Amino acid sequence: xxxxxxxxxxxxxxxxxxxxxxxxxxxxxxxxxxxxxxxxxxxxxxxxxxxxxxxxxxxxxxxxxxxxxxxxxxxxxxxxxxx
Amino acid sequence: xxxxxxxxxxxxxxxxxxxxxxxxxxxxxxxxxxxxxxxxxxxxxxxxxxxxxxxxxxxxxxxxxxxxxxxxxxxxxxxxxxxxxxxxxxxxxxxxxxxxxxxxxxxxxxxxxxxxxxxxxxxxxxxxxxxxxxxxxxxxxxxxxxx
Numbered sequence: 001x002x003x004x005x006x007x008x009x010x011x012x013x014x015x016x017x018x019x020x021x022x023x024x025x026x027x028x029x030x031x032x033x034x035x036x037x038x039x040x041x042x043x044x045x046x047x048x049x050x051x052x053x054x055x056x057x058x059x060x061x062x063x064x065x066x067x068x069x070x071x072x073x074x075x076x077x078x079x080x081x082x083x
Numbered sequence: 084x085x086x087x088x089x090x091x092x093x094x095x096x097x098x099x100x101x102x103x104x105x106x107x108x109x110x111x112x113x114x115x116x117x118x119x120x121x122x123x124x125x126x127x128x129x130x131x132x133x134x135x136x137x138x139x140x141x142x143x144x145x146x147x148x149x150x151x152x153x154x155x156x157x158x159x160x161x162x163x164x165x166x167x168x169x170x171x172x173x174x175x176x177x178x179x180x181x182x183x184x185x186x187x188x189x190x191x192x193x194x195x196x197x198x199x200x201x202x203x204x205x206x207x208x209x210x211x212x213x214x215x216x217x218x219x220x221x222x223x224x225x226x227x228x229x230x
Contacts, residue, residue, distance in 0.1 A: 009137050009208035010219040054206070057142040073139055075206050077221040 001026055003066055005037060006073040015041040024066065030055065031062035033072060044074070052077075089151030090163040093143055093207075098176050103163035107183030112161075114187040116194045120178035122171045126220075129213040136168040136177060139206040146205040150197055154182075157196070158189040164197060166207060177209075 003022050007015045022036050030053055038048045045051050053060060054073045066072070090106045100117065107115060122134050147164050154162055165179040180197050184190035201207075209220045 006139065008139055008206065009210070010221060012137075013219075054139075054142055057139075057145055059204075073142065073206070075139070076208060076219065078202060078204075078206060078208060 001066075001068045003033060004071050005033070006071065008073065008076060010076045011044055011074045014043040017041075026068075028066055029062065030060055030064050030066060030072070033066060034062065034074075037074070088155045088161050089148070091144060091147040091151060092163075092165045093138060093140055093147075093168055094165065095167070095169040098165045098167050098179050100176075100179055100181070103165055103179050103181035106163040107161040107181045109161060109183055112183040112185055114182075114184050114190045116182045116184070116187070116190040118178070118180040118194050118198055119176050120198070122173050122175050122177060124173045126211055126213070129211070131173065132212050132214065133173065134171045134177070134212065135210045136166075136171065137208050137210070138166075138168050143205050143207055147201070150200045150204070153200070154193045154197055158184065158193045160184040160190055160193045162193060162197065164201070166201075166205075168207065 001024060003024055004019055005022055006019050007017055012018055022033060024033055024036065034048050034051050034053065038044055049062070052075045054075055055064060055066065055070050104115060104117065124131050151162050151164065154160060161183045163181045167177045171177055178201070180194050182190040182193045184193070211218050211220055
């Protein structure tokens, strides 16, 4: 099945795309998708387990199973902290 | 009619404080607290020229609404949050949070809570342009979506 992935801010610049469709097998989880994304765009992150992602606009654990039609967004750390 | 207790907006044009203030106004309120985040001309040792904010809008709206819901659960307030995106010059306002409350304490607490929480869970990113380069401001420690 096909999953659309959205890239923002530093991830958009590192990948060079705003969105990209990945083909994954049914029953795959977010972790498996992120592994594919990082294979395609290795500059994204040195440690894929640390990538935060949202499925259909909700922050999601990497163990979550993906469904046909889901939209995944990779969420770079937001500008913040205590400043 | 149910009185709506919160209002959020993400805009590419100049933020209008009067919209936020008007929304939170009520005859039963004795306090109106307003926070404005303003574009600064320096960051660490860099001289900042301008900023650019980028967002994942549908999710950012949802997360701002979530923060408002958390706030009205905790405090007796009305709240309005306006966030600017796009290019901002030095001195321009990037964020307005307004609260209206019967007494000042809950309004001030709610205002502070919302500003901290925005930085934790709302997918809006800031890029700083300074003399000689640009950088995305990212802070992994400041980002706690699951807390």
